Amino acid sequence: xxxxxxxxxxxxxxxxxxxxxxxxxxxxxxxxxxxxxxxxxxxxxxxxxxxxxxxxxxxxxxxxxxxxxxxxxxxxxxxxxxxxxxxxxxxxxxxxxxxxxxxxxxxxxxxxxxxxxxxxxxxxxxxxxxxxxxxxxxxxxxxxxxxxxxxxxxxxxxxxxxxxxxxxxxxxxxxxxxxxxxxxxxxxxxxxxxxxxxxxxxxxxxxxxxxxxxxxxxxxxxxxxxxxxxxxxxxxxxxxxxxxxxxxxxxxxxxxxxxxxxxxxxxxxxxxxxxxxxxxxxxxxxxxxxxxxxxxxxxxxxxxxxxxxxxxxxxxxxxxxxxxxxxxxxxxxxxxxxxxxxxxxx
Numbered sequence: 001x002x003x004x005x006x007x008x009x010x011x012x013x014x015x016x017x018x019x020x021x022x023x024x025x026x027x028x029x030x031x032x033x034x035x036x037x038x039x040x041x042x043x044x045x046x047x048x049x050x051x052x053x054x055x056x057x058x059x060x061x062x063x064x065x066x067x068x069x070x071x072x073x074x075x076x077x078x079x080x081x082x083x084x085x086x087x088x089x090x091x092x093x094x095x096x097x098x099x100x101x102x103x104x105x106x107x108x109x110x111x112x113x114x115x116x117x118x119x120x121x122x123x124x125x126x127x128x129x130x131x132x133x134x135x136x137x138x139x140x141x142x143x144x145x146x147x148x149x150x151x152x153x154x155x156x157x158x159x160x161x162x163x164x165x166x167x168x169x170x171x172x173x174x175x176x177x178x179x180x181x182x183x184x185x186x187x188x189x190x191x192x193x194x195x196x197x198x199x200x201x202x203x204x205x206x207x208x209x210x211x212x213x214x215x216x217x218x219x220x221x222x223x224x225x226x227x228x229x230x231x232x233x234x235x236x237x238x239x240x241x242x243x244x245x246x247x248x249x250x251x252x253x254x255x256x257x258x259x260x261x262x263x264x265x266x267x268x269x270x271x272x273x274x275x276x277x278x279x280x281x282x283x284x285x286x287x288x289x290x291x292x293x294x295x296x297x298x299x300x301x302x303x304x305x306x307x308x309x310x311x312x313x314x315x316x317x318x319x320x321x322x323x324x325x326x327x328x329x330x331x332x333x334x335x336x337x338x339x340x341x342x343x344x345x346x
Contacts, residue, residue, distance in 0.1 A: 227252075241263070
């Protein structure tokens, strides 16, 4: 009970001896008269036209209304009006959640006005991202195989500047992709070094197709980074479960963005469900990354990682998937002719 309110009176008995008495299903303040013990809201006597309807979500458990428990930067926390239920609801604010780094790629948007032919550029990219060759070795390969002199600096530039083209291709191919039927999505983070400083690469991958659904490169491991990662992956649907480690940053992000998914926290490697799938990707990534000896800048690292993930999802065959790519397993029709059409349209 709260203190009595003298400025409000009950219209039926005209008593101003009142208590605040919770809220109704629409989130309006309720009062109880001390004299007649009746409960009411001011909106009951203002007419339906003036009734305040806040648009709060209804409780999915008991169907009662909810009230705003707390309003945070990235989400709102609502609580059921029923004291017997008391269920909490978390509603995301997508506009306030910062974009993941995978959505902030900059560079050249076409292959026009290039000095060297397109097949030479694509060969260099495949050797760099799929075979892990260095730019100097690729330069030597072009000289010995095609008798074409290409500087290793030029090849290094190719490996970064065309990222927006491949990002647009990936967005076009996955525009209608829905992976909600998947049992689990795995999320984890791994360490990379940029100019000698530790950064974290957040990743989320689908267990059925092995497709990397998004990544976020950041210098910290706070909850805002998990929100950004999950926001970028939410366009592919909502899986049955989200599998993470015990890092607390995932808790609210999972409740808010994937509120209908079960959150499975891996306790140890002996559990029936583990994060080994994502650890296997990390091994593949680190095998490529360690030859780079770190990244020089954040923009360079973000671009190179985006290109690596594109090749991983769309071009690199996986032995565990019967030598298919994750995109092919997801139902995206890919063959050599389609790949050529992507690049010609770019």
